[in-house]
Amino acid sequence: MTGVKPVPSRFTKAPDTATGVFTPTAITFPAAADAALDLSSAPAASGNPAPSRATGTPVWAQPVPDAHGRYAGPVRLNVHVLGHSAALAAGVTGVLLTVAPAGPGAGPVRVGVDYSRFAQAYGGNFGSRLRLVRLPACVLDTPREAACRQATPLAATNDATAKTVSAPVTLGAPGVGAATTTTAAPMVLAATSDPGQEGGSAGSYAATTLKPSGSWTAGGSTGSLRYDYPVSMPPAASSLVPRLALSYDSAGVDGQTASTQAQASWVGDGWSTPDSFVEQSFVSCSDKPEGSASPVSTSDMCYNGPILTLSLNGSSSALVWDAGKSVWRPQTENGEVVTHVTGAGNGSGTYNTDYWTVTDRSGTVFQFGRNQLPGWVAGKPTTNSVNSEPVYSAHAGDPCYNAAGFSASVCTMAYRWNLDYVTDAHGNAMAYYYQKDTNYYGQDNGARMTAYVRDSHLDHIDYGFTDPNAYGTPPDRVSFSTGPRCVSGTCTPLNATTKANWPDVPFDLICAQGSTCTSQAPSFFSTVRLTSVTAQQYSTATATYQAVDSYALAQSMPPTGDGTSPTLWLDSVTHTGSGVSPGGPAAPITLPPVVFGKVQLANRVDNVTDGLPAFYRYRIASVTTETGSVISPTYQLVNACTAPVTIAPAANTSSCYPVSWTPPGYTAPFLDWFNRYVVSKVTATDPTGGAPATATSYVFKDHGAAWHYDDNELVQPKYRTYGQFRGYSDVITLTGDGANDPQAKFETVYYRGMSRDNNTTAVTLTDSAGGQHDDTDQLSGNVLETTAYLGNGGPVDHSTVTSYWVSAPTATRSRSGLPALTANWVAPAETYTRQAVTTGGTTTWRYTETDTTYDGTVTDTNVGLPVRTYTHTVPAGAPYDLCTTTTYTANPAVHRR
Structure with a gap:
């Protein structure tokens, strides 16, 4: 179908009912059928009439009373449902039907389709992507004609609880309206899917894997959990060796919203390879x-x-x-x-x-x-x-x-x-x-x-x-092996019979050469998962590559319980050494797997009135290492939002953030709110060896989160709001549990780049010595001050304040509706350190400072390199001062400095 233009729609939330293992439901599309609907039970006075079902079909209708509670529309309707093959021929992934008045009367009727028996027909949140559209009557005779596939969207409601999609139409009189359609002849309607080009309730397949949240990485101020599983490379014939790891960042899961790519990576949710x-x-x-x-x-x-x-x-x-x-x-x-x-x-x-x-x-x-x-x-x-x-x-x-x-x-x-x-x-x-x-x-x-x-x-x-x-x-190779993005049931080949076992693959968007595609927009998704990584070396004796180290990944697709499709989760990684030795092959050695436990958290600020799912995604709840120790993070919403969220986005300092997107059928963007979790504690225990547990806690002081205006061009202008996370300004780290061992205390204050955000006023930060610093955009995520204490509750032992040099732009590009995009050098220009010196119960302070000057001529080949460093006491004392001047000899042929 073509020509779809948005009109108002709404969603109804499905209940949250997570179970242990995802099991695809039986899929049955309706067969061709004819039926009559009787709406004569509609009340003449005020009241909400119950829907009437067309026997043997998934179609229902409900009278729509006027403001006085009266219904003047037709009391009988004729419904014709076409078989699924006819629907596919017309580019309809769901149900193709006609509805016509069978008697007198003219007025609005809500027509709906129950999709409960095929909600999981194509994976990729198919049920929640359904909407109701009207098609020209010629689609019944010439379904492959492009003009006959021109779709007129209706003001649809997608009820995820009842698994129905419906829209009001006016029957019984000639003519065509826009969102509410009026007709006396049979009206051709279709319940069909949308790729989510303007976003989706559980993510979009129109987005590539490049996410705006990639700019969220702003050092320790973000509070996210990061975990790297290294992939070892054997000694190579050269010093140039790939650096590989499986990397997890919980911020990447927090960044899963209505407008980002719906699928997890080929490793699992929150994980990435060094692409x-x-x-x-x-x-x-x-x-x-x-x-x-x-x-x-x-x-x-x-x-x-x-x-x-x-x-x-x-x-x-x-x-x-x-x-x-x-x-x-x-x-x-x-x-x-x-x-x-x-x-x-x-x-x-x-x-x-x-x-x-x-x-x-x-x-x-x-x-x-x-x-x-x-x-x-x-x-x-x-x-x-x-x-x-x-x-x-x-x-x-x-x-x-x-x-x-x-x-x-x-x-x-x-x-x-x-x-x-x-x-x-x-x-x-x-x-x-x-x-x-x-x-x-x-x-x-x-x-x-x-x-x-x-x-x-x-x-x-x-x-x-x-x-x-x-x-x-x-001589050296690293191979990446893949398997189908399916972990249970019959997986291959991916076709109409097996598609239900691929729950996060939008099968309806797959179109082969020579077919007539139902989608008029490119969509991006994967059908594979990474199953192993193998480091190999070439054997001249066998003329083949032999495995040295291999890493096997085990994955699952746990259910969400909120009506959205499951997506890929990494359960474990198992490392095997090949056993190759100078004396020849030996038995492989396989270590115990590293196992990743999970906890389910809602990405969306759950508001039952907006009809959107909670959008549950899993985060790492525990890591069991090869030696049996267990690492367990605790997640927290520092300043949780309550639904409905009424915060002005520009003034938001809470643990939720707005995302603007256009649900299928809406005429204007919708402001959706999502949660941003931090890790408040990480505990390491030794269940097998009996070593005492260790704990590290993180306290995010009461300055609130910073949310910068979306000045990233990856966000379309109509969707820009204050959704760019700039972290927390003051984070305290406590090491030790405080009960069995004393706690060490460290405090870090960060720049967040909030000065002149969206043309607002300047933001000035003040350090512990009273110095003032402009919180300029380029400094976001950099450290302003670190402070170490003599234990939790003790006095300051030492602290360091860092000021930065921001160069003039080396390149500039003007942007419509946004500040110019500039390229700048950022480097520490001054570090000011104080150290407590306690003698005889009296504490004094010793101060030192390091000043660094850089080549700031943007046309110079040495721009950004330090040319002078001056380390001195405060006040300066010649016996303790050190000045270093550096000059550079360039090798332009290989751009070496």
């Missing part, structure tokens, strides 16, 4: 690309300006394009040289056949989307490192604009260039290879079915060789 990439963000052509409307409103992607993000070695930064200087710079400056290489002819099939290089100051070069590595010839493998999709250019000057019109202004553009080749200054190299998954959708309002890359994942990494010998036999 590095450059991503370009586009916007739906139904919005306002580059701030002004597209000449044609479609659900395709449109170019939205040079909005790119660099993710490298666990850190993310926006890339700033300075048109005047013709340079790209990372927003968080670190001396990296970023180059956009075009016209490479690298076989990627994208506009400009482009790729990216990033060179750091050690001379290491990271290449993204190279695809054909140095030495490539026909017949050699490519890295499959470029993810692409059709992108329209809505305005003159855009990359693929064509004066012939909108439909001609399209080309295949990369939305993600994955890291695929790394070289260091010594000539060592690594190569990354990927698997890509292709899907199809109805491009240009269904005019043609077009391929795009819906997902990609690492296949293997080769290392231990020198450039340009990627196509030789690398």
